[in-house]
Amino acid sequence: MKTIISRLIHSTPSSISKLNAFAVSINGRNFSTDSNKIDEPFKVEEAGTVNVPPPQPPTEKLLVLGGNGFVGSHVCREALNHGVPVASISRSGRSSLHDAWASNVIWYKGNLLSTESLKEALNGVTTVISCVGGFGSNATMYKINGTANINAIRAASDQGIKRFVYISAADFGVVNYLLQGYYEGKRAAETELLTRFPYGGIILRPGFIYGTRSVGSMKIPLGIVGSPMEMVFQHTRALTQIPLVGPLLTPPVNVTAVAKVAVRAAIDPVFPPGVIDVYGIQRYSEKKSK
Template identity: 80%
Template sequence: MSRLIQARSSLSRFWTGSSRNVRFLSTESNKTDEPFKVEEAETVNMPPPPTEKLLVLGGNGFVGSHVCKEALDRGLTVASLSRTGRSSIQDSWANNVIWHQGNLFSTDSWKDALKGVTSVISCVGGFGSNSHMYKINGTANINAIRAASEEGVKRFVYISAADFGIANYVLQGYYDGKGAAETELLTRYPYGGIILRPGFIYGTRRVGSMKLPLGVIGSPLEMILQRAKPLSQIPLVGPLFTPPVNVTAVAKVAVRAATDPVFPPGVIDVHGILRYSQQRSV
């Protein structure tokens, strides 16, 4: 009996001492557990995610300048590369562009411009003799595509041109060059290469100190020909009914294509450009 009393006494002391350090759920209705104390997690100041950097080839031109402005409005870091460097545009947004001077035919003269770049939009193109047009529209862009690919740039958007059918023979070097650049892009960038094929691009265009309001002609034509899509299916002359497109729409779609990872790769025709430009950007 004395052993049983001693055992109960020892057990009582064990539970009393343990209860100071261990909490137990009580089944008695007149006892309430104390609430758990929850400490707030320490706030950690993380650096913001890096801003996407876009390089616009030919950013001081008619289409290129609108692309630069659209990209800045989207909050991107924007750089431009051209033979003359800084644009003559005096608008305040131009001060936020990183202007590079370089020659696409000499990679060493502009390869540093690709540092930190996540996407490229090429607006490079020109007219002249057939050999000159092939060189500007084809070779220059092919050099750019290869350099961007080797540097690890993720996405490349190329502003090409709509097929105007029989009219292409008049500007054979122009279209042959564009075609060669398109082939190179689809080869190098099967998942991140986008080709935009606008027709006549209208908008207010600067020529020196003058401003040419091309929209006076382009806007009405766009409204008419956009509703006459079946005419573009007519053999030989059908492509001549390709509707014009506003330069702002081209810039908007180009920037979206360069930055939206779910934007489909491949060729986007005039009607696709018009459709995407009317959609709300994500």
């Protein structure tokens, strides 16, 4: 193209006049040297509108095992206060409590000694908190505190659930021998949890849990005894190291504190896995969640 223009420039005047009418094509578009304007203006196409979906609400769902019990009911209420959808499974099914929050829980009836009871309740669940525990003969206590929780831990693991919080019990020394089935069951469940959930298993070990316990329409204020004991035992921590008898001085803890830490452990992804003793429960319950 440069050769053609050079020849025209060094030609005769008539040839130069031809140069004025000469049009060159660049990238498939014509530019006229007469008007120095684009014969075919560039067309700018508007970008198509992209429909961006709105932010999705949290899909977190919590399953509370034993949600109609003393500790479990407080856990359900605490989770609902955080805006987390809550389901619960227990032998009696729907809670007998008449509190307003109970109507916001999805209640399932089932027996944790049978893994079939857990299938429907675990659907869509992201985290489990077990408040299951009980007393009776040694065999019965092992089944309730051990076998039932082990079944739940295995079912949750098989379902792909990432976090499991288990409310166990502090070591009370000499009492362990009197309630052998209770503590053996608790420790067996703890071992299973740490095996199945090495990065998302949290064990809370409170001592005596006090607070207002509902029995039908009657409220039993256990805090009348528990609260003063907690204040006194705060200053006897060193004595708890005495073999067998020392653990009896483990301070009681408010049920509200236990529920608060259990829910925080369930929904806070940075909450550390492992065992949290009564002093850790007190400490975490005083911290604000980020």
